[in-house]
């Protein structure tokens with residue numbers, strides 16, 4: 001039995017809708033993208049939503065619209081997908097790596113404040129909290145800290161469709177929130193992303209920068225009188241527009257989003273139940289009042305130790321555990337079950353390590369998460385038979401390789 005890490009949910013609705021732009025001949029950003037954006041505002045509660053080609057371009061666009069520029073610095077958690085940090089590099093600003101809390105895999109509040117207190121030249125202009133794997137970062141505290149230090153907030157909500165603190169959806173706490181529709185995410189348009197904001201002036205800059213810096217969108221130009229004349233371009237913009245083919249998919253996916261998230265949460269709950277007495281791995285932790293949507297179901301392999309003990313291990317000891325973690329993942333792979341490390345510690349990746357002279361110990365919790373995390377398969381349509389097989393193979397591998 002082959003079990004993928006995740007699987008998108010498509011049915012006849014997507015097949016029927018994607019034909020419509022082909023039939024009409026309007027395949028670039030148009031009415032389907034507009035409808036997708038509208039549905040997104042209704043789902044998240046944001047005032048404005050702008051579809052773009054990916055979350056990576058969403059992050060770049062948000063930073064550019066907030067006028068982040070060379071000479072500025074932007075705080076990023078070190079345990080995230082590399083795209084979060086690449087978006088900062090694209091602006092010419094410098095990323096400042098902040099460690100994570102190993103319990104949530106999200107940015108560590110203590111470290112965040114320490115970094116800001118040391119920023120005597122006030123070069124740090126923004127922070128990008130990442131809602132990793134579908135669990136919100138501690139946004140109430142981040143908003144307070146950002147207010148104190150005059151920082152802009154761009155939320156990386158790539159993994160966080162449906163994720164909430166109380167009733168507030170990820171992406172609406174900060175100045176802007178960025179989402180991904182890559183197939184590993186809760187809903188997908190192949191590739192795709194969305195930026196949301198409640199700020200009308202920022203919304204104006206986002207829509208213009210997405211479209212080469214144009215003062216009018218393509219659709220506005222084609223539907224209004226005088227469309228034969230090109231509009232003014234008063235900003236240096238980009239082409240980050242989503243196609244209407246993808247917009248047509250997005251509209252159908254939004255109709256399914258709630259159901260997909262519910263099914264994922266039920267499946268994750270079952271993993272929690274059956275893995276709770278497995279002493280060698282720690283299942284995801286969810287603070288009170290937070291809605292985790294489990295874009296990935298990520299455990300920490302600790303070989304029977306607590307997180308608090310593991311954080312004090314030497315790098316050598318972590319590397320030894322890492323070898324065992326890898327053996328366990330390979331055992332699942334051998335049985336046709338796709339697993340992954342959660343994500344990577346970006347400060348250890350060649351480009352960043354070399355450019356900024358960073359060492360593994362600089363963000364040690366991120367390093368541990370990189371070395372010891374295991375993402376298990378999770379998708380809305382996962383059958384009980386598939387689920388039981390994953391659990392059985394995982395338990396056998398833990399028995400064989402862990403202490």
Ligand SMILES: Cc1ncc(COP(=O)(O)O)c(C=O)c1O
Pocket residue numbers: 053054055056057080081083084130132156158159179180181182192193
């Ligand atoms: C935390 C995070 N940020 C950004 C991205 C980039 O998203 P995209 O692939 O849509 O550019 C991803 C994708 O995996 C991600 O996990």
